[in-house]
Amino acid sequence: MLISKIELNQICVDLENTRVIDQLTLAINQGEFVAILGANGTGKTTLLKVILGLLPMAHGSIAMNSDNVGYVPQRLPLQGGVPISVMEYVSTGLRVKKVNSFWINKTESKLIQQALKTVGLFDIKNSNLFNLSGGQQRRVMIARALVSNPDILLLDEPTAGIDSDSQESLKEVLDAYKKNLKTIILVTHELEVLEPLVDRVVVLGTNTKGSVIYDGKLPIPKHLYSIAHHSHEDSINSKSILGLDNS
Amino acid sequence: MIDILQYEFAQRAVVAAILIGLVAPIIGVFLVQRRLALLGDGTGHVALTGVGLALFFNWAPIPMAMLAAVIGAVSIEIIRDRSKVAGDLALALMFYGGIAGGVMFVSLAPASSSTALNSYLFGSLTTASNSDLIALIFISLLIVTALFIWGRQMFAVGVDTDVARVLKIPTKFNAILLAVLSALTVVVGMRVVGLLLVSAIMIVPVAAAQQLTKSFKSTMIFGSLLGLLSSISGLFISFSVDIPPGPTIVMISLLLFVFLALVAAPLNRRSRPKVVKHEHEGK
Numbered sequence: 001m002l003i004s005k006i007e008l009n010q011i012c013v014d015l016e017n018t019r020v021i022d023q024l025t026l027a028i029n030q031g032e033f034v035a036i037l038g039a040n041g042t043g044k045t046t047l048l049k050v051i052l053g054l055l056p057m058a059h060g061s062i063a064m065n066s067d068n069v070g071y072v073p074q075r076l077p078l079q080g081g082v083p084i085s086v087m088e089y090v091s092t093g094l095r096v097k098k099v100n101s102f103w104i105n106k107t108e109s110k111l112i113q114q115a116l117k118t119v120g121l122f123d124i125k126n127s128n129l130f131n132l133s134g135g136q137q138r139r140v141m142i143a144r145a146l147v148s149n150p151d152i153l154l155l156d157e158p159t160a161g162i163d164s165d166s167q168e169s170l171k172e173v174l175d176a177y178k179k180n181l182k183t184i185i186l187v188t189h190e191l192e193v194l195e196p197l198v199d200r201v202v203v204l205g206t207n208t209k210g211s212v213i214y215d216g217k218l219p220i221p222k223h224l225y226s227i228a229h230h231s232h233e234d235s236i237n238s239k240s241i242l243g244l245d246n247s
Numbered sequence: 248m249i250d251i252l253q254y255e256f257a258q259r260a261v262v263a264a265i266l267i268g269l270v271a272p273i274i275g276v277f278l279v280q281r282r283l284a285l286l287g288d289g290t291g292h293v294a295l296t297g298v299g300l301a302l303f304f305n306w307a308p309i310p311m312a313m314l315a316a317v318i319g320a321v322s323i324e325i326i327r328d329r330s331k332v333a334g335d336l337a338l339a340l341m342f343y344g345g346i347a348g349g350v351m352f353v354s355l356a357p358a359s360s361s362t363a364l365n366s367y368l369f370g371s372l373t374t375a376s377n378s379d380l381i382a383l384i385f386i387s388l389l390i391v392t393a394l395f396i397w398g399r400q401m402f403a404v405g406v407d408t409d410v411a412r413v414l415k416i417p418t419k420f421n422a423i424l425l426a427v428l429s430a431l432t433v434v435v436g437m438r439v440v441g442l443l444l445v446s447a448i449m450i451v452p453v454a455a456a457q458q459l460t461k462s463f464k465s466t467m468i469f470g471s472l473l474g475l476l477s478s479i480s481g482l483f484i485s486f487s488v489d490i491p492p493g494p495t496i497v498m499i500s501l502l503l504f505v506f507l508a509l510v511a512a513p514l515n516r517r518s519r520p521k522v523v524k525h526e527h528e529g530k
Contacts, residue, residue: 052413071413077406082280082453084406085462092403096416102398103464128461144410 005030006051006152006183011060013043013050019058020046024211026202031181033174033197035188037220038204044187045074047204048154051185070150072141074157076129083128086121086140087112093144115143119173135166142173152183159190167193251486259380260372260439260482264492266387267436267448268478272456272470273394274432275449276463277425280405286323287446289338290430292345293319295442298367299352302360308367309382312437316430319345324426328419370441370493372482379438386431393428401425402463439478441493448474448496455504458512473503 006028013021020043028034036044049055051062052071070093090112091104104112116122119139124132129140138158145153153174159167171193178184178197191198195218203224205213214224251257278286297315301308319341327334353364366374394401404411404421411418429449436445456470481496488495 049409052409054409054412067415069413071410073407073409077408082276082457082463082466083461085464088402088463089406091399092406092410093414095414096400096403102395102402126461131461148414 005063005065006185007063008051009061009063011050011062012058013046013055014058015046015055021050022211024060026212026215028183028185030183031178033178033184033186033199034202035186035191035194035198035200036202036204037188037191039206042204042206044204045156048156048185048187052154064152066151068148068151070145070148070153072138072145072153072155072158074160076137076141083130085126086116086129086132087125089129089140090115090144090147093147095148111147112143115147116140118146118176119143120169133163133166135162135169138162139166139169139173142170146173146177150182152185153177154185154187156187157189158186159188159193164193170194171197256373256375257486259375259377260486260492261479262380263372263375263383263435263439264478264482264496265475266383267432267439267445268475268496269471270387270390271432271436271445271449272452272474273467274390274425274429275453276467276470277401277405278429279450279453279457280402280463281425283425283429284450285338285446286320286426287429287433287449289323289341289345290316290320290426291433291437291442291445292342292349294345294430294433294437295349295367296345296352297349298364298437298442299349299356302363303352303356305356307378308363309379309434309437312367312442313386313431313434315345316433317427320426320430321423324422328422366441367437368441368443369491370437370439370444370496372439372492375438383435383438386435390428390431390435393424397421397424439482439492440496441491444493444497448478448500451497451500451504452477455500455507458504458507459515473500477503 006026008024008026010023010025011021012019012023024047036047038044046055050057051064052069087104087109091108093115094108094111113122113125116125119142121136121139121143124136129137132140142155142158145155158170162170174184174194175197186194186198188194198218200216201214201218201220202212203214203220205211214220252261275287278284294312294316297312298308300306300315301311323334323337323341326337349364353360363374365371400411400416401421401424403414403416404418408418411421432449433442433445436448440448452473453466453470455473456466460466460469477500478496481499482492484490484499485492485495
């Protein structure tokens, strides 16, 4: 089994000529479940996308000892209205070769069905993805990320906008995944249900250009409470987000 | 009506109609998925300039149309990659420039070229030669082969470009490939439906099919069958009523869309499970 380790060394990221991440250094070990928290605009999603290679760095380096990475984006991208079955959607998470048959073969079909069983959605494998509930869609997105059995899983707000049953289901899936010594990096506003799984929390500061203001275990020190307060004034219980309920 | 098939021009027309009916919606489903339904229109207009140049210099129209359409489609894709707004603008410029260039070169060409231009604008199967047909068969095979090789990647890129990039799929290559394939489809459809309406046979059968389907592949297959039905029935109607095949084919596919949207889709929707909406949309 590959030992996944991610090292971010003094990375700087500019978006539209504005520095959004400045001199960020972070090391994540194999099997760790790391939650990245912070107010809106602190660069959480940007950081995730830089790790994934989707955004360029102005400076710094990232070392990962596995390129088998699974990614669960924040939401489904906009679609032109063409229906996509759950099986088809999950198939897009499979590693493709230079030349692939357009049709899914038996081995691939088994992998897809296994991933759907993992998230408890095998029964709706032939349904149109766009007719599912938000919670089901999120679980299908996770199945797609898991279908290639990645060593590192990166999730962007996986619990946002989904019901409590789906959140519990997500927790079970991630718990099982973590037990296989896989690395999980989570960007979230809503730690709540996933809190027991998290090994370490990294908080990005406001007005600090995406630099780390806390890196450690839960609960987070009370003086950082305001960070969360800025980010969720509208809808979310900040105390539970930062694990302060348990402190 | 079947008697007309004893004529060679009619036989060529049927083969060309079958090709465009089957192939155009296969490319169309990828275009609709990526919200590029008008790309075929843009490249169709640019292909007109290619036809105009061919008529002016007395060259073969199909290769020139293909060259112009491919250059146009790739240019649109490259500009679109930089900015969505610029892509929209690029498409508009292609529309205007393509038709203006086509009409201008045809005006400079010998007088008989104006009649020929109409046949490219609205389709005219009676003037298609054997070499035209061979070119169309070759281009169609090229399109289908490319889809068998890269179709999976093109689908993955259309579903989610970011995830495709994480999986090391060459997203830009796939975007350009789709643009080229749609340009080639425009050239295949040029003789049958005409450059002004060729995009319709790529898009309308897909729009009709997705009223009933639940997956991308079933939309592709059903759309292709609807395209075939439209092109063959439109062709035979045009033979018997003496109207251009292009508008007839497009009207039939539009009627199929209206029928499926108004009659079949509501029935289909009733059988679907109820959708649970998002309770809260997080940032």
